[in-house]
Amino acid sequence: MSHPPVTDWETDFDHTDVAYAADPFPIWDELRAKCPIAHSDRYGGVWLPTTHEDVAAIAYDTDHFTSQSVIVTEGRPMAPAPIGIAPPISSDPPFHHDARRLLLPAFSPKAIAALEPFTRAYCHELLDAVEGQTELDAAEDYAQHIPVRVIAKMLGFPAGDADQFREFVTNTIESVDLPVEKRIENFGRLEAYLRDQVEDHIAHPRDDLTSFLLDARLDGALLDEGHVGGTIALLLLAGIDTTWSAIGASIWHLARTPTDRERLANEPELMPFAIEELLRAYAPVTMARLVKDDFEFNGCPMKKDEWVLLPFPSANRDPAFFADAGRVELDRTENRHAAFGLGIHRCVGSNLARMELQVALEVFLERIPVFELASGDPAAVRWSGGQVRGPRTLPLRVG
Amino acid sequence: MRVHVDQEKCQGHNRCYALAPELFDVDDYGTAHELNGGQVPPELEGKARLAVSNCPEYAITIDEDS
Numbered sequence: 300m301s302h303p304p305v306t307d308w309e310t311d312f313d314h315t316d317v318a319y320a321a322d323p324f325p326i327w328d329e330l331r332a333k334c335p336i337a338h339s340d341r342y343g344g345v346w347l348p349t350t351h352e353d354v355a356a357i358a359y360d361t362d363h364f365t366s367q368s369v370i371v372t373e374g375r376p377m378a379p380a381p382i383g384i385a386p387p388i389s390s391d392p393p394f395h396h397d398a399r400r401l402l403l404p405a406f407s408p409k410a411i412a413a414l415e416p417f418t419r420a421y422c423h424e425l426l427d428a429v430e431g432q433t434e435l436d437a438a439e440d441y442a443q444h445i446p447v448r449v450i451a452k453m454l455g456f457p458a459g460d461a462d463q464f465r466e467f468v469t470n471t472i473e474s475v476d477l478p479v480e481k482r483i484e485n486f487g488r489l490e491a492y493l494r495d496q497v498e499d500h501i502a503h504p505r506d507d508l509t510s511f512l513l514d515a516r517l518d519g520a521l522l523d524e525g526h527v528g529g530t531i532a533l534l535l536l537a538g539i540d541t542t543w544s545a546i547g548a549s550i551w552h553l554a555r556t557p558t559d560r561e562r563l564a565n566e567p568e569l570m571p572f573a574i575e576e577l578l579r580a581y582a583p584v585t586m587a588r589l590v591k592d593d594f595e596f597n598g599c600p601m602k603k604d605e606w607v608l609l610p611f612p613s614a615n616r617d618p619a620f621f622a623d624a625g626r627v628e629l630d631r632t633e634n635r636h637a638a639f640g641l642g643i644h645r646c647v648g649s650n651l652a653r654m655e656l657q658v659a660l661e662v663f664l665e666r667i668p669v670f671e672l673a674s675g676d677p678a679a680v681r682w683s684g685g686q687v688r689g690p691r692t693l694p695l696r697v698g
Numbered sequence: 699m700r701v702h703v704d705q706e707k708c709q710g711h712n713r714c715y716a717l718a719p720e721l722f723d724v725d726d727y728g729t730a731h732e733l734n735g736g737q738v739p740p741e742l743e744g745k746a747r748l749a750v751s752n753c754p755e756y757a758i759t760i761d762e763d764s
């Protein structure tokens with residue numbers, strides 16, 4: 300189902316519009332200046348706050364906004380609050396706290412550091428495969444594979460199933476436009492796959508996240524099947540197109556900004572700051588909430604069951620919060636960006652995502668220090684639309 | 699100079715630990731705490747300020763005179 304094109308971003312916006320996917324920055328800049336909380340009747344009612352202050356206030360306000368679903372669709376979620384379909388992202392307090400706490404140790408900075416050598420070796424392997432080519436697609440040949448391989452290893456799923464995972468991502472998160480029946484069918488395929496993996500782990504427990512979740516307890520009881528399946532689906536899906544987008548957008552920036560590319564290749568000590576600046580400037584993820592009950596927020600009459608988008612990427616470009624918000628400054632030292640969200644739902648995978656992004660850029664710059672966009676035509680780089688934005692094709696000329 | 703992490707505000711972004719591991723540590727749940735009672739040796743004052751300027755939750759405070 301394709302939507303009518305947007306003609307008025309203040310009153311009829313659609314975050315899946317092709318113009319929004321191609322270049323959302325001027326849209327956010329204009330809204331921030333003229334109409335900082337836009338509304339649209341699409342999707343049964345949806346609000347779009349654009350300032351850092353409003354996005355933060357809504358992210359912190361779990362009394363008036365529920366996380367029961369974080370992806371805007373025509374329908375409304377079926378799994379009830381406070382647990383929702385994929386804990387903890389779909390959960391509200393007080394349930395959220397314990398469901399999240401369960402996952403945190405596996406994603407702590409120290410646990411993630413242990414995965415770095417594996418990730419680095421895999422990045423090299425990907426570039427070995429395109430060695431000697433004068434052109435490559437940094438999204439298809441490189442960025443998209445990295446998070447898939449690492450999360451498959453963490454969950455203990457066969458490395459050879461990577462193509463299937465990417466299909467799940469495309470079919471579930473990036474296709475909110477599909478008719479409901481088609482979406483249900485797609486979710487069914489993902490569920491069947493996960494059921495097989497879970498059964499295999501029940502029969503052959505091993506030292507990985509899937510076995511850990513099957514054995515984990517909340518209040519002394521094992522998690523129910525729906526909770527385990529939902530959380531595994533979340534870990535599989537939440538980390539893939541997000542990190543792929545962050546790696547791709549960063550390489551895209553370096554491909555079209557030779558001074559930054561050379562600087563980063565020559566000053567490795569800049570890397571930790573550069574990573575954060577690239578995450579700020581090209582934050583891939585916009586989340587959503589549902590309004591719990593009729594409620595006036597900053598003068599906006601929000602109605603029960605309307606959506607509220609949380610465009611962290613727009614918050615990250617707010618000139619009232621960041622100096623020179625529109626400029627990418629790889630050595631920015633004051634950077635409280637919100638790419639991983641704010642408040643209790645702060646991305647559980649942020650340490651993993653940062654490690655993958657840093658290693659991916661280090662290896663790329665080491666192996667391919669000189670590269671540029673292969674085509675002057677902006678359409679050669681295709682950006683995914685909706686709530687996760689990143690380049691899905693990124694043809695580069697190397698050397 | 700002293701630093702302090704308000705653990706109620708900290709959501710485990712782990713920026714402080716990445717930027718100034720001499721001054722902050724994080725537990726298995728990603729929650730940060732200051733090391734050495736928060737005391738900041740003079741040569742680490744820059745790093746302490748850097749941690750404050752990069753905490754998205756405004757969870758870290760500096761006391762300049764203790």
Ligand code: HEM
Nearest residue numbers: 387388537538541542545584586639640644646647648652
């Ligand atoms: C650059 C890559 C990534 C970005 C930009 C990103 C962004 C986000 C954001 C903005 C949220 C907040 C959700 C909300 O407020 O509703 C979130 C939550 C979450 N992310 Fe990520 N993410 C990334 C990578 C990952 C990875 C690699 C994983 C793990 C495999 C992951 C797992 C999660 C989980 C489990 C949550 C839910 C946390 C909760 O609700 O308590 N993410 N992510």
Ligand code: SF4
Nearest residue numbers: 708709711712714753
């Ligand atoms: S940077 Fe802030 S939120 Fe992050 S761990 Fe440190 S104190 Fe906590």
